[in-house]
Structure formats: structure tokens, C-alpha cells
Amino acid sequence: MDFELSEDQRAIQQAARDFTNTEMAPHAAQWDAESIFPKEVFGKGGELGFCGLYAAEDAGGLALPRLDATLVFEEMSRVDPSTAAFFTIHNMAAWMVSLWASPAVKAHWGPLLSSGRKLASYCLTEPGAGSDAASLKTRARRDGDHYVINGAKAFISGAGSTDALVVMARTGGDGAKGISAFVVPADTPGIAYARKEDKMGWRSQPTGGISFDDVRVPADHRLGEEGEGFKFAMKGLDGGRINIAACSVGAAQGALDAARAYMGERRQFGRKIGDFQALQFKLADMQIQLTAARQMVRLAASRLDAGHRDATTYCAMAKAFATDAGFCIINDALQLHGGYGYIREYPIERLLRDARVHQILEGTNEIMRVLVSRALLKTNEEIR
Ligand SMILES: Cc1cc2nc3c(=O)[nH]c(=O)nc-3n(C[C@H](O)[C@H](O)[C@H](O)COP(=O)(O)OP(=O)(O)OC[C@H]3O[C@@H](n4cnc5c(N)ncnc54)[C@H](O)[C@@H]3O)c2cc1C
Incomplete structure (x- = not known):
């Protein structure tokens, strides 16, 4: 067992750090404040491979x-x-298309x-089908060499600003096995975008509803076979959950770094606040x-890479733990900043607003x- 990152992994990490410092850090607060979706940043990140990190090589x-992607x-x-x-x-949508x-x-x-150069959205959730995603109602009816899609999706990240939609729609009967997945060009006639949601966080990316009214897509735009769509959607989410968990870890690290620095600067009662043991223990x-x-x-990422039997369970455990812990860490960092943590001049309140939704999406932490518990009780076997 080796807990060290390899030389290659350190190089990827450094490349991401450099990219973040030059392309994202100077603008992040403005993108948040003005709800700007920085499309050009995805293009620049794409030049470094950050838009197809784990997509197949024969798809670029x-x-x-x-x-490595989590880094x-x-x-x-x-x-x-x-x-x-x-x-x-x-990345999740690009990977599904590549596979x-x-x-x-x-x-x-x-x-x-x-x-x-083009961006994709992942379209699973519907107004009436959130946690119970397998109950989705959007339907894709076969019509010769096309499918005709009707229905509505809710809470879709990137909606209205992306180029391709990976859409889960029902081609068969009730339940997960009646669902297929499609790649739908985002400007296909019959697609309409609802107004953007006004959100607490994640303000540098749009979120919104999408309706499908007799949207015709060629049959070869289906992913895999009919009935495989929900399985693909869940496989996508195994990786998606690790990714979101990694976002919480990163946000928490950013908040902890800021709190540690602040504890060395801020003085009260004639001492640095970092001298108070109560605060030292909080930081610890x-x-x-x-x-x-x-x-x-x-660990979850390596289990997924290895095709481990319990990989899905590890992804769920990591998502629940890291997003819950991440939010608490950022909240503690805000507390350590006192009133200054609550104002926009410092980045903590933005990190907190952004990280909150990680406990909700890609499956809520209750669903994790x-x-x-299902894996534990159904198989009655040890998770290892
Ligand atoms: C900013 C944002 C971006 C999003 N982006 C996307 C996207 O790009 N694509 C996409 O498809 N979806 C997206 N979603 C949707 C997201 O995945 C759903 O919001 C989430 O799965 C929860 O569904 P819901 O909101 O309908 O809540 P519900 O399912 O209605 O849940 C309400 C509450 O009940 C709890 N609950 C439900 N069932 C159970 C149960 N069996 N046991 C215990 N508790 C339960 C939930 O945990 C939650 O606390 C996004 C959501 C947000 C907020």
C-alpha cells in the first residue's frame, strides 16, 4: 500500500494549481458576484486535458x-x-459519451x-423525480430511424449554455430498466430552456429546467442499448460523486488555509487569536x-479504478463523508474569521455557499x- 502520489500525479496536481492560480483565482469572486459562466475557462482548461480527464483516448x-482526476x-x-x-x-458527461x-x-x-470546445450537461433529474430518479417520466418514442423525446428536466447544470445534453428518457416500461440515454444537441428544435434558478451558491454556472417538445434525435444518438440508460447514469454518478467529494475537500483546504493565516494575523486581548488553545484545537x-x-x-477513487466489488458503496461513503466534513470545516473556518468571515471581502462565505449544495446533488447524503445501508443489509457481507 502506497499513500504517496507518483511523480506524474504531482505533475498533474501542479499543472492544475498553476491553471487555477492564473485562470480562475483572479476572477472567481467576480464570476460569483455577477453570475458569469466563464465559458472561455473551460476552453483553456480543455487545452490542458481538464475537460476529458478520464474520457477514453479515442474520444480525445x-x-x-x-x-488523478480528483487531484x-x-x-x-x-x-x-x-x-x-x-x-x-x-467530465462525467464527456466520459459517458466516450464510452x-x-x-x-x-x-x-x-x-x-x-x-x-463544446460543453455538455447531464440531464437526469425531473420536477417529480429527484432522489427517486428511476421514476423519471421523460419519454423517448421510437419513430423509424429517430426517437422523439417529450418531457421536462429540472436543476440541470449548464442548462442553456451547453452544446450537448446527455438525456435519460424512458423507452420502455416503469422502473430503471425502461430507461435509455441519449446524446441530444442542445439546439435541437423543440428544446426550450426555463429561466435560470437564483441559487445560494454555484453562481458561476447556470442551473435550470429544460423541456422537450417532440424533439427528434437520430436513433444512433442513443448510448448503448435500449434499457441501459439508468445503468450508465449511475456509473457516471459513481465517478461524479468522487469528483464532487474532491471539490469539497479542495474547498475545505482553501478555507482551512485562510483560517490558519488569519489566526496568525488577527489580534484580540493583546495576542494573536492563534494563541488561544480553544481555537488551536478547532483548527486541529x-x-x-x-x-x-x-x-x-x-480510496474510493482507487476502488473505482480497480473495478472493486464495493466501488459504488465506497463512492457513496466518500461523497457523504467528504461533503459533510467539508461543509463543517468551511463553517468552522468562517467562525474563526469572526464577523469578517461573513462578508464578501473574504472568500470564506463563497466557499461555504458553494460547498453546501454538494450535500444535496449527485444523490443527497441521505441517499448515500x-x-x-442497502449494500450492508442486502448482501449481509462485510464492506471491504
Ligand atoms: C445546484 C444544483 C445543480 C444540479 N445539477 C444537476 C444536473 O446537472 N443534472 C441532474 O440530473 N440533476 C441535477 N441536480 C439535481 C439534484 O441531483 C437533485 O436536487 C437531488 O438528487 C435531490 O432531488 P430533489 O431535489 O428532488 O429532492 P427530493 O428527492 O425531493 O428530496 C427531498 C429530501 O428528502 C430526502 N429523501 C428523499 N428520498 C429519501 C429516502 N428514500 N430516504 C431518506 N431521505 C430521502 C432527500 O435526501 C432530501 O433531504 C442539481 C441540483 C442542484 C441544487
């Missing part, structure tokens, strides 16, 4: 292990979890998505939680606990 991706998302999130999180969602699209669709969309607890969260994320 880097085909890196998931663990990139973690670095970006130290500064800007919102923009970093859109990189993760795009399961037909040869023609993969040849067209693969390189465009992996390079960040933050570091303990952060180290545990990071190791869980990396459903997955873990």
Missing part, C-alpha cells in the same frame, strides 16, 4: 485514473468550487467535449477531518446512506 480524452478538481476547488464543479459535471456513444456520435462529439479538528475526507475520496 486523457483516460487518466479517477484518482485536478481538488486544486481548482481550493479557489472556486463552483467553476470546478462544472468541470466535474462536464457508450455510437462510433459516429463519438467521433463527432468526443473530441469536441474532451477539448472543452478541522485538519483531522480534512485528512480523513481526502483519504476516503482517494440508503446506498451504504
